[in-house]
Amino acid sequence: MRDAVQDEIIAQFDGLEWLDKYGLLISYAKELEPMDERFRNEENSISGCQSKVWIRTYKEDSRLIIDLDSDAMITRGIISLLLKVVNNRPPQEVLDLDLYFIDEIGLKSNLSPARADGLASIIRRIREVAEREVN
Amino acid sequence: MRDAVQDEIIAQFDGLEWLDKYGLLISYAKELEPMDERFRNEENSISGCQSKVWIRTYKEDSRLIIDLDSDAMITRGIISLLLKVVNNRPPQEVLDLDLYFIDEIGLKSNLSPARADGLASIIRRIREVAEREVN
């Protein structure tokens, strides 16, 4: 099922050269609200990434609120896009989402288990949280 | 330096097919006087061979007498040829010998360190004994 937010992201990246895509990711990174320093700790970190990634989640009005941050800009940029798509939705919706934009804007390689980047780990973690909230 | 005994062996093998060479080796094997059972023991055995090989040596009138045997016929045949060339000579002569017949009758591969057959081990052992007797 297509989803307006993802389609808009895809349209933005469409036809861009790699360096321009990364430029765009960097500008998205700059938009992302940084996570409060005191939450950027070991406990909230997601392992298996080359850059550090921190996650916090909580429920508000039966919606899943996700706060993500990273010390690397490109990871932040990807995180920023990801949050546009998954943040602030009912947990079941998060679980049902098909994150096709990742593949379509050319970041699929960042998803491969081989890549230590850990976009896959981030998504896996979000799904786990959503699953827990649904049950 | 050419040597009459080796040259005769070479002439005999010259032009033969492999199976005929082996046939000839088998007939040489049958000529070889078997070593007395009681000497075919662990102590006299040469390791590193796929077939068992036993060796006894002693000096007689300043000549090195070598007694060799094996449980495999082709090894016995080779041993039989080898003894024709090296047996019953002064130790220094044994050391000086160039055993070119092995190469020329096509048994060089049996000499290679790779081949576990151990013709190389047998020759090494004979040389060691001769060396000891010279010193």
Add this chain to the structure above:
Amino acid sequence: MTDFKKDFPILDKEIYGKQLFYLDNAATSQKPNLVLDTISDFYRSDNSNIHRGVHYLSEISSEKYEKARQKVCDFIGAGNPDEVTFTAGTTDSINQVARSLEPVLKGNEVMITGVEHHSNIVPWQLAGAKLRAIPMDFDCNLLMDSMEITAKTKLISISHVSNVLGSVNKIKEITGIAKDHDIPVLVDAAQSIQHLPLDMKDIGCDFLAFSGHKMYAATGVGVLYTSERFSDIMPAKGGGGMVDRVTLEETTYLDPPLKYEAGTPHIAGAISIGAAIDYMQNIGMGRIRKHEHEVYSYARDRLLETDGVTVYGNTEEMCGSISFNLDGIHHYDTGLILDKMGIAVRTGHHCAQPLMRSLGTEGTVRASFALYNTKEDADMLIEGIEKVRMMYA
């Protein structure tokens, strides 16, 4: 039956001016074009170190390596790919288990069989375990009823198929008994992975070891399957790629499979195992089994019919190897003469000295078959044997 020989370039070879008949497959198998091309393509267009790389080649290499792991997982019916680690071969796999279990094995006992390869004997001795063998009858059938499990038995480690006899051990019976005693089981599949379909869920063993080079893949690579149940044993080796946090004082490890893969693995080798699996699965394991069974039975029957030949071992199911001797003729002589007729067999103790002692021989001649062997190869072997006998008449 299609002619699989055409897929293996080496089998075209002539030696001493004669066509090669390769019957030393239990020692190592030949490689099909698919495997050769996969290795070559890897080095020519993907080669890079894997994991933690940010660049394109590293990503491609990592992906192909992990895909090979997944293929092995599916091929042996493992629960998940984390149970599959690449090693340097069967011997390395077994040594790793021996090393990891050493704290438990030291001063205790490992139960093996009387047909084991040295690689399933010496590692346990180095780990400080005593060995006991499941008794067997004259035909080398394991006598399960006489197996003496004691309080000291901490592991059962058995070959699936004997590399000497071709006898197939009933490993499911053994895992059944082991389960009753809660003893882990290692299966040495060096001689079965290329012949029989294997399913970890069905067999129910805890460890499985095999080599790439005997299953149409590269040398220097193997597999160790470790059931999830044992995902917390100590790694046998330390190094890059398997650690989480390292200080001079203390180190923490990643989860399996990475935890068990210290250092740069044999990347090309692992990928070649994937290709070998593809090759076998393209034919179909059932079809391979059927063809091999036909050729093996034919060869065995012809040997049994030949005068002056002693064939060793006789169990219900058999595959791969046949061991024999010509009466009154040294196995080494037989091997040397067959070689000169272009027939490659192996002779000697086949790294199974305890079995040789049970058989009452110093060594045997072993002809061992792969999927590309045919009845014609068996006929050549018999012809060769007749010639050897004539030479000794």
Add this chain to the structure above:
Amino acid sequence: MTDFKKDFPILDKEIYGKQLFYLDNAATSQKPNLVLDTISDFYRSDNSNIHRGVHYLSEISSEKYEKARQKVCDFIGAGNPDEVTFTAGTTDSINQVARSLEPVLKGNEVMITGVEHHSNIVPWQLAGAKLRAIPMDFDCNLLMDSMEITAKTKLISISHVSNVLGSVNKIKEITGIAKDHDIPVLVDAAQSIQHLPLDMKDIGCDFLAFSGHKMYAATGVGVLYTSERFSDIMPAKGGGGMVDRVTLEETTYLDPPLKYEAGTPHIAGAISIGAAIDYMQNIGMGRIRKHEHEVYSYARDRLLETDGVTVYGNTEEMCGSISFNLDGIHHYDTGLILDKMGIAVRTGHHCAQPLMRSLGTEGTVRASFALYNTKEDADMLIEGIEKVRMMYA
């Protein structure tokens, strides 16, 4: 200077539509045609298991394998080929030594340096030894005068060249000191064997470890040199090919090198190391050193001149790797962007977490050079870095 790139087919490759600039050689090197053809020819016309074979292919394979051992022996100036054993790689080599020396090391100390790769840290921890590091200054020069050898120091194990910094450690000074205290020395030559001429007689170490895949040869193979002085240590692994007599009660071993080569070795891999040595010697190690030094110094100087770049380490002699960071830019970002320009570098901790802690960073960008790299590659790297900086401006 001839263009060596033409000998390496992969270097022709385009990625993301751009020419590949491969600067990840410390992780693994690419393979010249000579090595590729040697591997392919082996599998296509010689492949067989080695030792104890009576047949033609086995003999050819054994001969080529032993010839490779002799080449390694000559290449590193070992006393004799029995001191050379083939392993699965540097990590495996070091683990074998750790396993063999465990009785001596357990509860005692191993002296390392602060720049070590995890593969020269974790094996000693697994063997139950405590680690101490030779202190170093800010530039990562080892401070030999501050090295504290105690009665518990049973081994000194040091890398010849740091895989992170490219710093060359003065191993001859260390073997000198070690000799005074009668302590054995292991040299991890993973990052020097491909760059610097090595001579065991001159260096005077007891063990030397390196990997094939970093010296233009196959993956999954390495070397362990063990000085004759240590020819009687226990083997780290047990299995086929290394035993003399095996019973269930007791096993006796062959002499080195076979004693240390349990199981079927990586035959094709060992032979590929021989071919890689031929390739390097055809050029000449002196000529390689001269060319690499020129390119390395040029690249390092250009990096030092570039604004906003921090370069780590600074020792008298350097080769191979250069580690750096762009101020305010995460190493991972730098690596990802360089990748998209076709420039392959590695980023992260490079399996040297203790060193990262000393450098006060989570990770670095590492460009590492091989004999085929040129000043043009260095220029591309600088150009790439400028672009990264612009994107973050």
